[in-house]
Each structure stands twice: as C-alpha cells, then as structure tokens.
Amino acid sequence: MINGETLEIEIGNIGLRIVTDSIRASRNKTDSVTHSHTSYELHHLLSGSATLEYEGGGTELSEGETLLLAPELFHRFATGSEGALILSLSFYLERRGSGEDLYSLLTPALPEKSSPIRFERSDAIDGCIKGITAGAHSASPFATEAVKASLALLFTELFTRLAGDGAKSDKRRGGEKYGIRGFVIEEYFNRYYVDGASLSELSELLSLSKKQTERAIKAAFGVGFREHLLRLRIKSAEELLSGSDREIREIAEAVGYSSYNGFYEIFKARVGISPEEYRRTHRKQDLSISRGK
Template sequence: MLEYITQGIGRGGFEEGRLPVLLHIECVQLHETRQAEHFHADHAELILIQKGSCQVRVAGGQEAVQAGDFVLCSAGEPHACWTQDGEQATVISCGFTRLLCRGREENCFLEQRERPIVHAGEGSQALEQILLSLMQAAQDAHEQSQEICSYLSAAAILLALRLQRAAEEQIEQARYSLGIRTQLYLDRHYTEPLTLDGIAQAMGVSKYHLDRVFLAGAGCTPVQYITRRRIARAQALLASTDQSIQRIALQCGYSSYTYFTSVFRKHVGRSPGDYRKIIRGIAGTHKT
C-alpha cells in the first residue's frame, strides 16, 4: 500500500483560498477552417490537445501542438486553434472564472513573460484524467456537483501550472546547455575558419535558434564571440611576443592581413602596430 504522508500545507495556490468556478467544459473536434482569433474578457481558458495534432496561435506566436500539449489562455488574450494539411485533432476546452492564482491578476494563469503553450507530452496524462472527471462531474445533476467541480477545477489548474513551470525549466536548461556547449566549442575552434552554419550543424540546431539562444546567454552572437576571442588573443600575442603582425593574424584565424588589421582597429581603436608600441611603452615605463 502506498502511503501519502502530509507534512503540512503552506500557502495555497489561490489567493485567499478562493477556488475557481467552472464556466464550461467540452470536447471539440477541430476543423481545417482556421478559427478566427478571439478572446474571453471575463474568464480564462485551458485547452488540452487530447488527440491528434493542430496549430495554435496565442500571445502573438503560432506553434504546432500534439496530443498531451495544452494551452493556458488568460482572460483578454487572443487565441485560436485549427488543423491544416489533413491534420485531425480533438481538444478539451474548459473555461474558468473567479480564478485568482497566487501572484497573478484575476482570471490570469501566467505572467506575460511565461509561455502559454506547454509541450507536456506524457506528463499531461494526469491532467487529462482530471479534466475527464471534471467533465463527468459537470454533467451530474447532484446537489454537490458544483462543489466537486470547483475542487476538480482547482486540481486541474494547479497541475497545469506545475507542468508549465517544469516545461519552462526544461527549456531553460536546454538553452543553458546549448549556450555552454557552443561557448566551449568556440573556445576550442575560434582560430579555425568558422561559419554560423557550421557551428549550428556541430551543435545540432538551426542557426537562427543558436543565434537567439547564444545572444540571450552571452550578450553577443556566436560570430561576435569568435571575433572577441580572436582579438583578445591577438592583443596578448602583440604584447608578449615579437612575432610579425601577419603571423599573429594567421594564428588568430585571419588569413588576410588587411582584414585582420581592419577588424583589430574597429575593436581596439588603433592598428595592431600602434597597439604593440603603446602597450610595450606602458610595460617599459612600469619596469623603470
């Protein structure tokens, strides 16, 4: 027998302990005719993709979703779901009012920066079971069915929010991992001929995704990072060796002396030769 041990309940997921009220719940078959974007001013809507796959547009973005994914549409947020190219999909749509998630505005699931489309996969099986139970309770004429619906609604919403946070954390982990892997790769290969296409291929992602993720984490694009590493290496060699500038350019990944000089001047503010004279003059002054 599996024992469940309670360790005390802290602050609940809803402000003032107020449970949400279920407005509607239904299974909907989607069609290829694109649904017009719409919003609900007075309630929030949870849409679970139960079967098949479809397109979802919400919060200004459009994504393909499949069974197990779900969408959290806060009040006033335009959204639409439809199928295309022979897709078939069944969704469970449920609307909630008097929703006051902790730290959120009324009838809002998420903050604006959080992703409303959740690719939960098998993780949403429990959510589907709760929604199916909720649908059954909503059809029951028993006098306590409304109270049961409120508790089931609260359970569905809390589980959906937990799955959403887990998905967000997974995305952030993947982004962090990609950023670190890319930086390590560039640190090892920055003196070699590199292109964004080649770097993206080595990382196994599209160049557009790589550019966005790396920029968000490092504050510069992969190409800009390569340039910074090359110029920093050139500065070190100019200051510490008597190698020719052309040789230093080759060691730092520049086959063209002219191009190297141009890039160096752009980033440092002077030519490699002037930089060497100035930095060595400063070093000589410190020695005396």
C-alpha cells in the first residue's frame, strides 16, 4: 500500500499535489465532526448514501456521485444509510510550465467556498476510482505509478466537465483547441492511435455524444476521428521507415495494422509511393553513421 508520499501529477500546465495519506475509503465519515482543510477535497461515494452539511446548506450524495469542495469550507458528513463507504482525497493546485494555459481555463470553474460541485455517476469516473483503490492497496512495485495514472485520468475527466465548452483557447495552426477538452482529445490520440482508439470511448471520456465528439475533433484538427487517426498512423510509419532499420511488416504492426497488405495499400494510396520506395527516397543520411558510433 502506498502511504506518506506526495504524488505529483501534471495535466497540461495544471500541477496537482496529492498526499497519499489523504486517499482513504472510510465508513466512519458519516456523522463526522465539522471541519475544514487548506486544500481542495474530493469525496466519492462508493456505496450507500450520505448527506454533506456545509456552511449555508447541505446536499444528498448518492452511490457513485462525487463532490468537489473548495479549501476552507467547513463541512461534515451527517448520518447516511447503513454501510455508506466514501473515498476521500485532498489535493493542491498550482500553475506549472508553459504551453497552452489550461490552468487559467480551469480556475474560474473551480468550486467557491460557498458550495461544493457535484459530479453525476459515470463509467469513466467509476473506472478511475477502481484504479485508484486497487493501486492504493497493492503491494506491486508499480502501485504508485498505477495510482498516478488513474488519478491523472480522474482529474482530466473532472476538469473537462468543469471547463466544458465555455473556455476556448486562442486559435493555433491546425484548428482551434478547445481548452482542456482539446488537451484530452490530443492526449487520447497520442496514447491510443496504435491500438484501441475508439470514438465511443473518447465520447464517454468527454461526456459527449459521438456527433459532438466528431465536431470537437474537427474543430481541433480540421478533420474527423477516422481521418485524424489515419494521418497519425501514416506519419508514424513515415518516421519509422526513414529513421529505422525495422522490417516493414514490423512497422505496419507498430502503427496499428495487423495486415501488411492493408497497410501497404493504405500507405501507397496516401503517400503516392510504396513503403519500400519511401524508405529508399527518404532514408536519413546519418542513420548508418549513428549505428556505427
């Protein structure tokens, strides 16, 4: 079990610091004492139901729902149903690095001290929570990295919902990036373009319909899901053909094609020459020199 560590996570230029001591699933949260924290708090109801009372109000929490609380908000969990189990964690936010300023897009949407923000249950959030709880109780040497990966996905999902369509970044080459949502789309393609990229899965991650997701991809890259996926695969194949000695069949598999013939036909139709011809005409001059060093 990971414990006592501070996990550092970055989503664009948004930095998160999470102390692992704060990641805990507890039944005694219900009917707790009134308290506040200097950090943001996230509470996810794993089972049962509970009531959060806070300064100036209260809210019911159903199984699978998540609450995000601002720092310094005095609150307590009142008695809920028997067996209510709540996963809680505390985190700090800060601006880091450069690049697209997702931090400025997010901060106006964060909860104010007056009231928490509720997130309805979703498969995407449930999957992240399962990954966090499994990793937090694992003895694996990779447990910390597993928890960090699940936390990054969870906060990307939550921040995407918070920022929504309201925050648009400046126009850049290749289309218009839509804040955190554009970042999620770009990261998804970069991670899964070789194997497993799915419009349905991306739509679920963005909490959008397939049509809305297609429009968001087109706004960001100028083309739809299938076309952008194909362009990424062809570009990667070109780089491997010109910069490596790998066999072409290996390269086909490395960029997501199980069939060499299918890869050959698509590559030739797109690039205008065969993979073999492309390698001969675009081979990097210093490749043999680099191998000899």
